[in-house]
Amino acid sequence: MRGAAVGYDERPILHEIDFRLEAGEAVAVLGPNGAGKSTLIRAILGLAEVLAGSVELCGVPRSSFRAWHRLGYVPQSHTVGGGIPSTVREVVTSGRLARKRIARPFSAADRGAIDAAIDTLGLSSQARHPVGTLSGGQQRRVLIARALAGEPELLVLDEPTAGVDAETRTVLADTLARLVAGGTTILFVTHELGEMVPVITRTVVVERGRISYDGAPLPDLGHGSVSPLQPADCEHLDPHGAAPESFSGLRLSTGLEAR
Amino acid sequence: MEFLSYEFMQRALLAALLVGLTAPTVGVYLVQRRLALIGDGLGHVALAGVAIGVLTSQAPVLIALVFAVGGALALELIRARGRTSGDVALAIMFYGGIAGGVVIISQAPGGTPGNLNAFLFGAITTTTGADVAIFALLCGVVLLVTLGLSRYLFAVSNDEEYAIASGLPVLRLNLLLVVVTAMTVVVSMRVIGLLLISALMILPIAAAQLIASSFRQTVAIGVGIGVLVSVSGVTLSFYADTPSGGTIVLLAIGVFSVVALVRAVLTAALRRRGSTASAT
Numbered sequence: 001m002r003g004a005a006v007g008y009d010e011r012p013i014l015h016e017i018d019f020r021l022e023a024g025e026a027v028a029v030l031g032p033n034g035a036g037k038s039t040l041i042r043a044i045l046g047l048a049e050v051l052a053g054s055v056e057l058c059g060v061p062r063s064s065f066r067a068w069h070r071l072g073y074v075p076q077s078h079t080v081g082g083g084i085p086s087t088v089r090e091v092v093t094s095g096r097l098a099r100k101r102i103a104r105p106f107s108a109a110d111r112g113a114i115d116a117a118i119d120t121l122g123l124s125s126q127a128r129h130p131v132g133t134l135s136g137g138q139q140r141r142v143l144i145a146r147a148l149a150g151e152p153e154l155l156v157l158d159e160p161t162a163g164v165d166a167e168t169r170t171v172l173a174d175t176l177a178r179l180v181a182g183g184t185t186i187l188f189v190t191h192e193l194g195e196m197v198p199v200i201t202r203t204v205v206v207e208r209g210r211i212s213y214d215g216a217p218l219p220d221l222g223h224g225s226v227s228p229l230q231p232a233d234c235e236h237l238d239p240h241g242a243a244p245e246s247f248s249g250l251r252l253s254t255g256l257e258a259r
Numbered sequence: 260m261e262f263l264s265y266e267f268m269q270r271a272l273l274a275a276l277l278v279g280l281t282a283p284t285v286g287v288y289l290v291q292r293r294l295a296l297i298g299d300g301l302g303h304v305a306l307a308g309v310a311i312g313v314l315t316s317q318a319p320v321l322i323a324l325v326f327a328v329g330g331a332l333a334l335e336l337i338r339a340r341g342r343t344s345g346d347v348a349l350a351i352m353f354y355g356g357i358a359g360g361v362v363i364i365s366q367a368p369g370g371t372p373g374n375l376n377a378f379l380f381g382a383i384t385t386t387t388g389a390d391v392a393i394f395a396l397l398c399g400v401v402l403l404v405t406l407g408l409s410r411y412l413f414a415v416s417n418d419e420e421y422a423i424a425s426g427l428p429v430l431r432l433n434l435l436l437v438v439v440t441a442m443t444v445v446v447s448m449r450v451i452g453l454l455l456i457s458a459l460m461i462l463p464i465a466a467a468q469l470i471a472s473s474f475r476q477t478v479a480i481g482v483g484i485g486v487l488v489s490v491s492g493v494t495l496s497f498y499a500d501t502p503s504g505g506t507i508v509l510l511a512i513g514v515f516s517v518v519a520l521v522r523a524v525l526t527a528a529l530r531r532r533g534s535t536a537s538a539t
Binding site: 087 | 291292293407408411416417422423426427464468471472474475476
């Protein structure tokens with residue numbers, strides 16, 4: 001993204017965003033509520049309007065980009081689907097469609113990728129269960145499996161750990177760590193780093209529609225959470241991404257001070 | 260089986276079979292997208308086409324088809340562009356279509372709004388051989404789209420935002436869905452009627468979703484119920500001398516009520532058994 005203003009209905013939420021994502025990175029986007037974190041990733045996914053500047057994907061302007069199968073997306077929602085019952089497998093299968101030419105039958109490789117995605121998220125025994133009967137955490141896993149079914153090179157997740165149980169957070173962190181080790185690029189918005197701390201290679205902090213920090217990941221502060229960030233938190237951050245020492249003084253949700 | 264000896268009944272039953280087969284395959288996506296009442300709006304638009312057909316002595320089915328498809332495309336484009344809400348667009352269709360139909364039919368020689376009753380509520384004696392041929396062709400197209408593109412239509416109706424982010428042709432798929440909805444509305448006009456078709460799109464699916472555990476199963480059970488109520492409704496209307504559309508819809512409501520009741524009783528029994536087991 002170069003000098004990008006991004007928003008909805010011609011109203012900008014993000015201003016003058018310069019952001020480049022390198023292959024193989026695992027980037028956490030942090031910031032207080034309403035700062036524009038989700039809008040940042042929605043700009044990449046084509047779900048928010050680019051009002052000024054430019055957004056390119058793999059070197060191609062977003063408006064001309066067609067290789068959407070290279071991206072996987074896990075939305076913020078905690079539940080899956082509408083009123084009609086649908087199984088885990090049916091939902092995960094829809095994540096494979098971006099790789100298919102329309103109306104072409106699924107191959108053995110397609111079915112294998114769907115099975116692997118279900119298995120990776122520990123959902124094999126529930127593959128034929130209606131998604132609506134699963135817990136909130138399991139439904140989040142279904143959404144992640146759906147994104148993985150397309151075997152994306154870049155996985156974009158919006159608040160993947162919000163409101164889910166500890167087991168799901170651990171499964172998610174392990175899954176993302178394996179994906180990063182395998183070369184997948186990860187970009188996720190979060191309020192809580194928690195179990196994700198060992199996974200991330202870079203942190204971006206968004207505040208009041210601008211990137212206020214972009215650099216080294218937050219240090220593991222030992223208690224697994226630096227959230228939720230408040231606007232005052234970000235005043236202590238070095239916008240040029242200096243060493244983790246610059247986090248000294250970051251106010252934590254627990255009320256503790258990082259040293 | 261006396262009724263099968265009448266040619267008009269053979270045609271009506273064939274038309275009932277076609278509409279019972281296709282309406283739920285379209286309705287399942289409309290219910291999932293919370294656009295269940297779009298069929299009503301398109302029925303009203305089609306009515307204006309029927310009235311023009313009667314006024315000009317041209318085939319009302321084909322003119323209704325042109326109107327319904329045009330209205331469907333306009334509705335979806337308005338919705339997609341977010342210029343106005345889907346509800347407002349539907350309201351314009353509802354009232355514009357029926358007002359236009361009533362005004363236009365009043366200009367036909369001997370025309371009164373009463374002439375539209377057979378189209379509004381269905382009348383088994385009105386289905387012609389040419390109608391059945393057109394209906395069969397339209398149903399073939401509808402089934403080709405709803406079954407052939409089922410994975411894509413499911414993905415879009417299940418999570419439209421995700422489908423956009425996946426690069427799926429969401430607008431084209433949505434346009435295709437409303438066009439086949441319009442075709443289904445027109446297919447229904449002789450047997451069920453333009454005002455009642457939404458019921459056959461929604462009620463079989465509403466009943467099916469109470470007992471199904473997958474999307475595919477919901478479609479299969481919904482189609483089974485759709486065929487059952489439409490064929491038996493036409494048969495019943497022959498013997499009871501009742502309008503076929505109303506008879507079919509009352510049967511569909513009956514099936515839904517029975518399924519909902521049985522499910523509620525079974526769920527309560529299972530819950531009671533579970534709480535007894537946990538108490539011991």
